[in-house]
Amino acid sequence: MSVLLSRLLADDVALPQGVADAAISGLTADSRQVKPGFLFAALPGTKVDGAQFIPQAVAAGAAAVVIGDQTTAPPANSILIKSGNPHQLFARIAARFAGSQPDIVVAVTGTNGKTSVAAFVREIWQSMGFRAASIGTIGIVGPQGEEYLAHTTPDPVKLHHALAELAQDHVTHLAMEASSHGLAQFRLDGVRLAAGGFTNLTRDHLDYHATIEDYFDAKMRLFSELLPQGAPAVVNADVDIARDVVTRAKAHGLTLFTVGEKGHDLKLVSCVRDGFGQRLVLATASGQHEIYLPLVGDFQVSNALVAAGLVIATGGEEALVLHALESLKGAKGRLDLVAHSTKGAPIFVDFAHTPDALEKAILALRPYVKRKLAVVFGAGGDRDKGKRPQMGAIAAKHADIPYVTDDNPRSEDPAVIRAAVMAACPGGIDIGDRALAIRTAVEALEEGDILLVAGKGHEPGQTVGGKVLPFSDHDAVKAAVAGQDYHG
Numbered sequence: 001m002s003v004l005l006s007r008l009l010a011d012d013v014a015l016p017q018g019v020a021d022a023a024i025s026g027l028t029a030d031s032r033q034v035k036p037g038f039l040f041a042a043l044p045g046t047k048v049d050g051a052q053f054i055p056q057a058v059a060a061g062a063a064a065v066v067i068g069d070q071t072t073a074p075p076a077n078s079i080l081i082k083s084g085n086p087h088q089l090f091a092r093i094a095a096r097f098a099g100s101q102p103d104i105v106v107a108v109t110g111t112n113g114k115t116s117v118a119a120f121v122r123e124i125w126q127s128m129g130f131r132a133a134s135i136g137t138i139g140i141v142g143p144q145g146e147e148y149l150a151h152t153t154p155d156p157v158k159l160h161h162a163l164a165e166l167a168q169d170h171v172t173h174l175a176m177e178a179s180s181h182g183l184a185q186f187r188l189d190g191v192r193l194a195a196g197g198f199t200n201l202t203r204d205h206l207d208y209h210a211t212i213e214d215y216f217d218a219k220m221r222l223f224s225e226l227l228p229q230g231a232p233a234v235v236n237a238d239v240d241i242a243r244d245v246v247t248r249a250k251a252h253g254l255t256l257f258t259v260g261e262k263g264h265d266l267k268l269v270s271c272v273r274d275g276f277g278q279r280l281v282l283a284t285a286s287g288q289h290e291i292y293l294p295l296v297g298d299f300q301v302s303n304a305l306v307a308a309g310l311v312i313a314t315g316g317e318e319a320l321v322l323h324a325l326e327s328l329k330g331a332k333g334r335l336d337l338v339a340h341s342t343k344g345a346p347i348f349v350d351f352a353h354t355p356d357a358l359e360k361a362i363l364a365l366r367p368y369v370k371r372k373l374a375v376v377f378g379a380g381g382d383r384d385k386g387k388r389p390q391m392g393a394i395a396a397k398h399a400d401i402p403y404v405t406d407d408n409p410r411s412e413d414p415a416v417i418r419a420a421v422m423a424a425c426p427g428g429i430d431i432g433d434r435a436l437a438i439r440t441a442v443e444a445l446e447e448g449d450i451l452l453v454a455g456k457g458h459e460p461g462q463t464v465g466g467k468v469l470p471f472s473d474h475d476a477v478k479a480a481v482a483g484q485d486y487h488g
């Protein structure tokens with residue numbers, strides 16, 4: 001398949017006619033992927049400037065090269081397209097190259113809860129009879145099954161290829177996660193969005209964003225730049241920063257839809273625990289509604305309301321949406337009750353890998369604990385180091401038995417990461433080998449205890465050095481309960 005360069009650039013860049021008639025056979029921002037007739041985007045990155053690979057891209061047959069207008073590009077035997085924002089231009093080109101997108105695409109941002117909200121939105125739409133999918137940390141989940149992805153928000157080429165495939169498969173409704181990296185790197189700038197959601201903002205990714213304000217600004221691009229005027233902004237009103245989100249959304253002419261105890265459009269009137277579920281009373285313009293939410297944790301109520309808000313605000317019938325909440329399953333590895341120990345203690349697997357998430361996950365389980373609450377957790381390598389002592393302190397404060405273990409050490413020395421966590425976690429038990437930590441914790445469980453295994457959730461591997469070794473918390477827990485060794 002080839003597309004005329006003029007079609008890919010639309011009104012973004014004007015080129016002389018003969019030049020604009022070039023046929024482009026593919027796109028990439030990686031010189032190593034260039035094939036004859038491709039457009040290569042030479043993008044400045046966090047490690048290198050893609051412009052240095054222009055000679056290789058041209059030698060591989062690049063027909064056109066997108067570069068920043070401040071970049072001094074080497075003389076190239078191909079069409080040079082200069083842009084003040086090459087990342088954004090590339091995202092738009094990727095959208096035009098791929099062609100179709102599902103009719104209704106909503107995006108959710110926030111530090112925690114994005115995957116859960118995207119999964120809930122997909123589930124609600126499915127139960128209303130729509131052909132729906134979601135894209136995010138757990139991959140592409142749709143009618144054709146699941147495909148794991150490397151990123152929460154994929155790069156524009158991968159993203160638009162996925163959107164076009166879903167549209168061709170007659171998927172009309174899509175919920176996607178907008179990560180702060182994805183927003184900062186303009187990965188979603190070609191997506192036609194119908195609505196945006198916001199969950200919360202707490203500490204994460206301060207290795208990448210210089211300050212928490214920069215991190216917030218990146219997230220706010222969804223509201224202040226990506227959504228078209230008048231589109232709904234669904235905001236969890238129960239977090240302090242919601243005020244700022246509302247201000248930005250209003251300034252951009254979005255239609256506010258607030259949810260939660262302080263919400264206006266979908267208000268949480270009351271919430272009472274009922275086994276591993278919760279009975280909610282919700283208020284909307286049409287009156288009060290009693291709902292059973294089959295999920296553990298206050299934060300899942302908040303996520304479910306953002307999800308319901310996104311569906312209602314994009315035209316979903318309120319009664320059907322609220323009814324659908326009663327059968328939500330949620331995303332794999334989010335406070336997932338995976339097994340019971342031989343003494344009957346429930347064991348949960350969760351994806352908490354930020355201080356706030358760890359605190360929320362532990363506190364969500366506390367009401368069910370009759371004796372002791374144990375937590376197995378760690379902190380990721382090559383990621384925000386400031387999270388480590390904070391997570392250690394939270395486990396020490398809120399859990400009875402904290403086990404500190406490895407969670408994707410990546411290029412770092414795992415013992416150094418654990419030491420940083422342990423320094424703030426008096427009483428913590430340091431067991432680097434994650435399978436052994438889980439087995440030790442499981443074997444120590446008594447009746448009335450609960451174990452939370454946090455940090456990896458759905459992840460299928462442990463990243464050590466440059467290698468991803470097969471590892472699943474779900475399987476490690478099941479093996480430990482069966483008294484078997486687990487090696488991934």
Ligand SMILES: CC(=O)N[C@H]1[C@@H](OP(=O)(O)OP(=O)(O)OC[C@H]2O[C@@H](n3ccc(=O)[nH]c3=O)[C@H](O)[C@@H]2O)O[C@H](CO)[C@@H](O)[C@@H]1O[C@H](C)C(=O)N[C@@H](C)C(=O)N[C@H](CCC(=O)O)C(=O)O
Nearest residue numbers: 029030031043045046047048050053151152153155179181
């Ligand atoms: C920090 C970060 O987000 N980096 C992403 C970014 O890379 P970069 O632009 O910094 O790349 P770079 O290595 O400096 O290279 C610059 C350019 O030169 C190009 N290049 C490089 C080498 C070469 O030989 N030829 C060549 O053309 C590269 O393709 C790139 O376009 O763009 C790349 C292409 O899209 C991503 O693969 C890469 O993700 C890295 C691997 C990553 O780990 N990202 C994580 C942190 C991430 O994005 N996470 C978020 C949030 C997760 C969450 O929800 O918590 C996500 O959405 O997944």
Ligand SMILES: Nc1ncnc2c1ncn2[C@@H]1O[C@H](COP(=O)(O)OP(=O)(O)OP(=O)(O)O)[C@@H](O)[C@H]1O
Nearest residue numbers: 111112113114115116137299350351352357360361
């Ligand atoms: N609304 C929330 N508030 C606080 N913590 C939450 C909330 N929702 C989920 N969590 C916690 O955060 C973890 C991750 O949740 P989820 O995967 O839905 O978030 P995410 O925003 O997609 O995360 P990531 O950016 O890592 O993909 C959960 O396992 C849980 O511990």
Ligand SMILES: N[C@H](CCC[C@H](N)C(=O)O)C(=O)O
Nearest residue numbers: 353379380383407408455456
């Ligand atoms: N998208 C997140 C996932 C972190 C998962 C956790 N297991 C860790 O490795 O810290 C990141 O790449 O920072």
Ligand SMILES: [Mg+2]
Nearest residue numbers: 114115137152
């Ligand atoms: Mg996610």
